[in-house]
Amino acid sequence: MSASLLAAMACFFTATPTHAAEINLLNVSYDVTRELFKDINPAFIAEWKKTSGETISINQSHGGSSKQARSVADGLEASVVTMNQANDIDFLAEHGLVTGDWVKRFPNGSAPFYSTMVYLVRKGNPKQIKDWDDLIKPGIKVIIPNPKTSGNGRYSYLAAWGAVIKKGGNEVQARQFVEKLFKNVPVLDAGGRGATTTFTQREIGDVLVTFENEVQLVRTEFGDNFEVVYPSTSILAESPVAVVDKVVDKLHIRKQATAYLQFLYSEAGQDIIAKHYLRPRSAIAAKKYAASFKPVALFTVDEVFGGWKSAQKKHFDDGGEFDKIFSKK
CATH class of the missing domain: 3.40.190.10 (Periplasmic binding protein-like II)
Structure with a gap:
């Protein structure tokens, strides 16, 4: 050739x-x-x-x-x-x-x-959890993922803090509330799905604070074993x-x-x-x-915390409010 x-x-x-x-x-x-x-x-x-x-x-x-x-x-x-x-x-x-x-x-x-933060409770809501104030009662075990690694955890933290502010409370009262809340958190999973597993499969906790879509999917998968509770106010996620x-x-x-x-x-x-x-x-x-989608009064991160950069610096950076709160746990 x-x-x-x-x-x-x-x-x-x-x-x-x-x-x-x-x-x-x-x-x-x-x-x-x-x-x-x-x-x-x-x-x-x-x-x-x-x-x-x-x-x-x-x-x-x-x-x-x-x-x-x-x-x-x-x-x-x-x-x-x-x-x-x-x-x-x-x-x-x-x-x-x-x-x-x-x-x-x-x-x-x-x-x-977008979504918002709501509660998942066990069938019949035996602890009668209806709003944020119920989460800090003695003996209530609340499942929230780690705000240092999870956006789910950050939104839960900010929703709790902001709920105090929206009711007319000040920053000191909000900090005291969140401190009491995390004293009721027995375990911090790295992410939202891990927290769901802890609550639903490991059967730890009385209430799971998580995204609205997550609790609805749990209801779909597990049927009547759980109920969804909407707080009076929550955060726009x-x-x-x-x-x-x-x-x-x-x-x-x-x-x-x-x-x-x-x-x-x-x-x-x-x-x-x-x-x-x-x-x-x-x-x-x-x-x-x-x-x-049940109507719920929503506030934004910008409205209560001055935006995500401000919220991150004050609450979640090393040495911020969350670290101070969790060190007292």
């Missing part, structure tokens, strides 16, 4: 396209969204295949929100992060992984859904999302990662979100699933 023919064949095989390589995304998320993304991911994969012709696979990583953020900062190559507090994405922005204006990249402050710029640009997958997060805002995505007891932004989905 002549050298010229070999060269021509080499050019032919080099130029002939093969099947496009599958595109892989990694969604690093918080603890209690496992079930949500089990439904979101195949819906997006099918939609993206239909509209673009590309085949995508999506892997998930779950854990305490702040712990997950640290893993990404330490090198876990997340394409996107779907967290439960803005503070964790700000942390990634400070490490140069996410653009500083991430909150403006998607609607609603880049939070496609938004779930922000962001593309991890440094990773998607390195892997050339920005278009796909952005489309994935945009899908969360679509009517199809919002419908799935509402089915999982997460409060949607879509008016259509909110109306359709209105029976799933």
Whole structure:
């Protein structure tokens, strides 16, 4: 075979396209969204295949929100992060992984859904737990994950503190209340799902404080063994999302990662979100699933604590209010 023919064949095989390589995304998320993304991911994969012709696979990583953020900062190559507090994405922005204006990249402050903190109690509510004041009564065991590693724990802490403020209390009274509350916490799990396991399977505690969607999923799984209790007031718990710029640009997958997060805002995505007891932004989905979401007076982190950065510095940084409170436990 002549050298010229070999060269021509080499050019032919080099130029002939093969099947496009599958595109892989990694969604690093918080603890209690496992079930949500089990439904979101195949819906997006099918939609993206239909509209673009590309085949995508999506892997998930779950854990305490702040712990997950640290893993990404330490090198876990997340394409996107779907967290439960803005503070964790700000942390990634400070490490140069996410653009500083991430909150403006998607609607609603880049939070496609939200939740709030409610209570899960055992069948019949034997300890008659109805509001925040009941959680500090002697002998009540409260299950809350660690606010140092879990956004779930942070929201629970801030919801309790803010409830005192919203009732007209001052900072000293709020601190005293939260100190009493954590004296009633027998174990601090690293994340929200671990706390749920402690309460439901290890059967520790009288009440679990966690996200509304988590308690509803427990009710679905365990039936009549548990009841949901809504406090008179609670905190608005938004779930922000962001593309991890440094990773998607390195892997050339920005278009796909952005489309994935945009899908969360679509009517199809919002419908799935509402089915999982997460409060949607879509008016259509909110109306359709209105029976799933009990009205509750909500306050924001900005309103009571001056924003997440202020709350983090005062309450959760090393040597902050939580460390001082927990040292007295």
